[in-house]
Amino acid sequence: MMKPFEGLLGNACELRMIEYLLPLEGIEFNLTDLAEEVGVSRPSATKAVKKFVEWGLINARSEKTVTYYSINLESPIVQNILQLNNLLIEKMLGEETLYEIHDYLESKKPSDETTTVTISMERESRLFDCVDTDLNKISKPRIWWQESSPFNEVPCCNETKSLYLSGATT
Numbered sequence: 001m002m003k004p005f006e007g008l009l010g011n012a013c014e015l016r017m018i019e020y021l022l023p024l025e026g027i028e029f030n031l032t033d034l035a036e037e038v039g040v041s042r043p044s045a046t047k048a049v050k051k052f053v054e055w056g057l058i059n060a061r062s063e064k065t066v067t068y069y070s071i072n073l074e075s076p077i078v079q080n081i082l083q084l085n086n087l088l089i090e091k092m093l094g095e096e097t098l099y100e101i102h103d104y105l106e107s108k109k110p111s112d113e114t115t116t117v118t119i120s121m122e123r124e125s126r127l128f129d130c131v132d133t134d135l136n137k138i139s140k141p142r143i144w145w146q147e148s149s150p151f152n153e154v155p156c157c158n159e160t161k162s163l164y165l166s167g168a169t170t
Contacts, residue, residue, distance in 0.1 A: 013038070017048050025071060030067065056075045
């Protein structure tokens with residue numbers, strides 16, 4: 001499958017490098033690894049990285065004799081490149097596919113409310129060998145860290161919920 005920038009802007013070393021780094025926030029690479037991952041020569045990677053550091057597109061951090069590079073998502077240029085990348089992906093996929101992806105993700109989202117799961121009567125009779133209607137509903141359990149949870153303490157360590165969630169536990 002063609003990559004978003006490749007389809008519109010070509011296959012230059014700089015584009016390939018930015019496109020590779022965009023989804024890898026917080027992951028650092030040395031120059032050799034970056035060149036290898038992107039599929040360019042080390043001299044080409046060196047030129048591109050030097051430009052990107054000057055423009056603030058990537059961060060550089062030295063440790064002993066090695067310099068590590070990572071994408072700078074706080075850069076306004078990178079933010080705009082990311083937005084362009086997303087628009088190109090949307091254009092490549094089409095509106096119908098995007099709606100399908102959205103609907104799929106929405107269907108997999110856990111509900112915050114307490115819901116009831118209904119077991120089919122056929123399965124119930126096989127599992128429980130009965131038809132009592134009280135057995136065909138199982139309430140979804142509350143999760144202890146939810147705000148609406150009735151628990152005051154964290155079940156595993158007797159800390160108050162607010163203390164546990166603040167990170168100040170012992």
